[in-house]
Amino acid sequence: MAEHFNGVHVRQCRQYDQQSGEPICSYLDHLKQIYLWFRGCDDINRASVCLHQPYALPKRSRTLVCHDMKNGYHEDRFAQGCGDNDAFTFYHWQYIDIFIYFSHHLLSIPPSTWINCAHKHQVLVLGTFITEWDEGNEICREFLSNAQLRHLLINRLVDIAHYYRFDGWLINIENNIEKKYIMTLVQFVAELTNKLHQKIPHGQILWYDSVTNTGDLKWQNELNMYNRTFFDSCDGIFLNYVWKPGNLLRSVLNAGQERKHDVYAGIDIFGRGCYKGGGFKSRDALEVIRESSLSAALFAPGWVYECLGRTDFIENQNKFWDLLSPLCHNSSILTELPIVSSFCRGRGDKMYINGKIAKNSSWSNLSAQQLQPSYSNSHRSYCIGTAGSIKISTVAHSSLDAYNGGECLRIYGSYTPSLEYSAAVLRLFRTQFEINDGLLISCCYKIPQNFSRSINIALQLVTDSAMTYIILGKEAKNVCEPKEIEACMEDYGLVCSPRFNPSGFKVKGDTSNYLAFSTINNESTDIIDATYTGETDPRSTWINRHYLLTESLCGSCTICEVQLMIIPELNINHTERKEKDFCLDLGEIKLLNPSVISDDIGRIVNLTYKDTSWDIDEDQILLNVTLMWDFILDNDATESAQPEFFDIFLKDGKNINFVGRSFLRVYMIKNFSLREFNDDEVTFVVQHVTKAGLRSNLQHAANVNVLFQ
Structure with missing residues (x-):
């Protein structure tokens, strides 16, 4: 349906890619588009993840990234992801506090x-409102000269941020302003x-100099004195x-001690x-700023x-942030359960579910990025025990295999067989x-x-108790x-x-206190x-270890760090002393409240479809359809039971094939090929996955039959 403002045609805000028909996130180029924007116009492009509340920016010097790449909206515009796994990505979130999406x-x-x-x-996200040159002068004159339109613009900017679930705006006025409108512009910034x-109590409005x-x-x-009035009217410059x-x-003198970090x-x-x-x-400029x-x-x-190009992008990105990281505060502190990560950066050569290939083609979707490690290469590992007996040489994301998503964390190193205990520790x-209500830890x-x-491997939990570590090792014969x-x-x-x-984890002279626990029994492991997997037979080539701790077992303590230990077997037979290489794929880590195992995880209801079309193209039928559903969860359910995402499958007889992943309660299927379609309907299944990483049972998941018409 066409929209008009004062007789001028304005496109609706919902946009689709001209080639694929996929939904795309988009910008607005005219004030009239902003005035006509309305809530509900673009549901499929809304974000699904909010910041943990209450949230406040740290009172220290901060780091902001302003993402400006070829005027924006490239592969990242696809709300449901795309097939280019070489698209730009970012994963050094631990070093930044604010992310601004910028275009012209x-x-x-x-x-x-x-x-x-x-x-x-836990990084704030801002959009950009920018006016430039002569056209920008006209735009500013329009909303600054008309109080009604100015207030409408302010309300729309606030509503847009709230609707799409981001946190504010960078205001960038890159054109001259008529003197009679200067104070009106200051008032506009203050009111906004x-x-x-x-x-949005934690929201931010920043002014560009x-x-x-x-x-x-x-x-x-x-x-x-020339830009102070704008600084005083907003959250920062x-x-x-x-x-x-x-x-x-x-700038420090003019900002004062209370607001110097807002510059x-x-x-x-x-x-x-x-x-x-x-x-x-x-790095040299950042050092002066610090x-x-x-x-x-x-x-x-x-x-x-x-x-520098796509070919060496990951290497160059790591180099860039390794240079800056000593000058950036590491803001990555996970304070709430659940903590779940397969370490995937939201891309892969394939899509894996429970260690099995679900989709044998490349993909990219930043929404699917998992929690990234808190430490970069230069700070992430150390060794204990016999000097030089084991060392980690490389820690990198690998798309050669994965447990969930498209990547795992691959760790390379070497060790020399020894009679004495040693370990390489990855932070x-x-x-x-x-640990109040217990802690369920899983490692894959x-x-x-x-x-x-x-x-061998073990997990090590660093506590706030003086020199106390919790070791989670392999099976033991001891009983509780x-x-x-x-x-x-x-x-x-x-x-x-x-x-x-x-005692086997202590080296000579170590006065630390260790509590050691082994994996739970086979019956509990099967449960x-x-x-976790929603399958009755979840076996794969990955090894899963599970541990259940309680406050009575560990005492009252705070977990301050999660570490992985890689431990060579002891050379008890005095065999060869030749150095050996090792490689380990870390597929997933979970830290959960154990109650998630028995808690209700909700269910999908009202699964239906709309906008169906069938196109015959040579030897295949191409299906376009939009699936929609609701989700029901007990009112007293915890955050762990909330849905993280929904996986969509096509059911063909006894076979269930992966179609795609949605982070909302809607999914658009575009040009889906049905090469051997011999029926008058197809069945789609939607499985939900909780924030704790638990999957609903796929065999009993919601399904809908789409009729051929």
């Missing part, structure tokens, strides 16, 4: 894929900030990047007039992709949660073919105290992890495996 369109609405991915890592805070309080487009490269150290010192000094990674030239030298105690705004770090996640791993099997078994069976229907003597 009037209103850049961040794609839902970016919002979901950033929010999963206030109204955003009313609807461009037009001054005289109305001139004149970048200041510092906070001073993004300084232009042609600054010198003296500009930063004056974001820009660094153009492309090096256009930037201090020290950008690129890999951006010395001043200001925050930093990295503009267009996609430079590593745009200018995975920084955490801060207490595999040793690839042609690599040594003479290594009867009262603990009885209590766990009553509470969770599972047997708790038995203790064993931790957990079936609950």
